[in-house]
Amino acid sequence: MTPDTSNQIWIYDTTLRDGAQREGLSLSLEDKLRIAHQLDQLGIPFIEGGWPGANPKDVQFFWKLKEQPLQQAEVVAFCSTRRPGTTAAQDSMLQAILAAGTRWVTIFGKSWDLHVTESLKASLEENLAMIGDTIEYLRSQGRRVIYDAEHWFDGYKHNPEYALQTLKSAIAAGAEWIVLCDTNGGTLPHEISQIVRDVVKAIAPEESSPSKIQNPKSKIQLGVHTHNDSDTAVANAIAAVMEGVRMVQGTMNGYGERCGNANLCSLIPNLQLKLGYSCIKDEQLKQLTQASRFISEIANLAPDEHAPFVGLSAFAHKGGIHVSAVERNPLTYEHLEPETVGNRRRIVVSDQSGLSNVLAKARSFGIDLDKQNPACRHILQRLKELENEGYQFEAAEGSFDLLMREALGQREKFFELKGFRLHCDIAPCDGESNCLPYALATIKVSVNGKDILEAAEGNGPVAALDAALRKALVNFYPIIGQFYLTDYKVRILNSNTGTSAKTRVLVESSNGHQRWTTVGVSTNILEASYQAVVEGLEYGLLLHSSAKVALANS
Structure with missing residues (x-):
């Protein structure tokens, strides 16, 4: 008996390509590989890895994945249609795509006549030929093709007849998925709904099923790719799904250029838990929060604590x-x-x-x-x-x-502070490269009745204090070697008092598995920082001690 898959939504993640275009986000090769494997574990069926040939890192990424293959996801190479005035077979850009060795390729082409004439400096007929020639060539080389209709919604609003011609060129050439892109992010949900209905009538796609996604001869299916410039990317994608779209493209945590892309961390639970569509397995959905935070950590971006579903404050x-x-x-x-x-x-x-x-x-x-x-x-x-x-x-x-x-009288005393002293030296920079500030911290603590005096250097007083404290304690508590600071925030509470203002310091720490935050307040920023750092180490030791007790009792 063939299972009913009429409610299947194919999630297409473009965090590694479109998401990486976010200002301030830079992913190394190792970062990309770790994120790809996390997405694979989450059950994402399509993972766009980047544009091979556009930069050496993306070329290496696809080759590295051959050594570290994904378990279930299809990794997808991304590229534009061939250049004007040549053929797809002669375009070196497409040779790099083939060399990536992926089974699926996503090609984007122009839907908006304005972009054809102004950006490409080509004729409208040449653009149609570029779309068809590129897809036909890739199909002749054994690749399966997803066609991203760039600026689709804007193009349809300005010239619906020509925009539809671009889709029909892609379909005739053998594209299996047609993805409608709101590249500028300016379309609203009611417009999305109406335009998708128009497309469905014009090209009459059938709904997706596993047999069709495995069969290159299957009829065309629709996808959607939305940006968040009007803060409606998630709503727009949902509106498209409600009209029959069966592939949704987006990024984890909504990363992307300008205001970002449709956030898969919101889209997946909305589609699956609210609307009854099937995106990933239920046990994989339970990994969504962890995956969101893991990827934000790899991207070196603070998690959005107020993000729906996965944010620290969501519940x-x-x-x-x-x-x-x-x-x-x-x-x-x-x-x-x-x-x-x-x-x-x-x-x-x-x-x-x-x-x-x-x-x-x-x-x-x-x-x-x-x-x-x-x-x-x-x-x-x-x-x-x-x-x-x-x-x-x-x-x-x-x-x-x-x-x-x-x-409650239950606070375990792992150590006791006896005092500390700081020396800071900020010499004027004389033009030499080595003119960083210097700090020395001397600290005295007591552990189990034994006094320890230690000193450590740092590039600032807080760094020196943290280093000296860890140096004094690590021989007694080796687990401290696994603790590290993940965030440090300073807030001036009464700025009207100038340099005498009271300061609040929040320090976030981690042991690689858990995160915890501690606070210190003082009119002396060093004292406030020290309070937060000390409690951060103390609480980490408490968590470790509790875990050992739980393990012993299990």
Whole structure:
């Protein structure tokens, strides 16, 4: 019995090519390989690897994948149609595409007559020939072709008859997928719906199925590629799917040029959980949050904490009434179960918190408190006092966990600070290349009653303090060697007091598997930084100690 696949959506990821065009994002060859394997594990069926021949890195990427093959995804090479005034067989650009050795190739061509005459400086007839000749040549070389109709929606609005001719040229030449691109990102959902309906009537594609995606002789199928310049990329892609499109192109975390591309981290759960389409397996969908954060880490971009579905705050509850309701029934303030996308519910604590927040937050840390426990009121009071001083525990859950354990008399003392001293030397630059600031930190700590005095250098006082502290502790706690800082934020709380202003420092740390944030506040930025760094190390040791206990009891 053939399974019903009428609801199958083929996800096409272009993070490695279109996403990498984001300003400030640069991926090494190793970065691209790691992201490709992560996407493969997530169950993405098509992964666009880049434009072979455009740069040496993309050439190497396709060859490296032969040594480290993907398990299930089709890796796709990307290229434009041949150049004007030549043939596809003579175009060296297409030879590089063939040399990449991929089974699938995505070719983009011009749909908008303005681009043909102004950008290509070619005739409208020549553009149609370029599309057909390129696809026919690639098919003759055994490649299967996805055709990206660049600037499709703008082109259709300005000259619908010619725009449709470009699609028909691609279809006649043997393209299996026709992808309608909103390249400028200026089209709105209602326009997407109407234009896709027009295309369906004009070329009458059939819906996709596994047999067709494996059969080169299958009839044409439609895809969509949307950009986010009007902040409607996800909505536009969904509108297209509702009209019969069966391939959706996008990027992880919405990375892309200008305002980005359609965000697959929103599209996949919306399509699968809200609309009943099948994109990836349910167990793979539970990896979505982890994949999003992994890719942001590789891209060296801070994760969007407020991103739908996968953001740290996507299922965070702060208001006391909200927390009480969610504790009784999560449906009251959550549109789906966070676990379905690999996220988790978070109870945020702040000066707006009530006892319900404190109790719920304690439970999330494995601490079961009762309302009658005097420690609850003490924690709540202490929380509000500290936040009044400038502390922020919403984003510093590590520090709040330590605060709770302190109130309960359960805070383990891994070490005790005895004092530290800093020396900074910022010499004027004399034109030589080596004129960086220099700092020396001397620190004294006590571990198990033993005093340790250590010194370390750094390119700044915080770096020197961190290095000296780690140097003093690593012999007692070797696991510290696996801890590293992933983010450091400074906020001036009362700027009207000038250089005497109170400073809040947030430090995010990681052990490679978990991330935690700690906070420090002081009128001395070094003191605030030291508080946050010390608690970051302390909390990392606490997590490691708890993990060892859990393992021993399992």
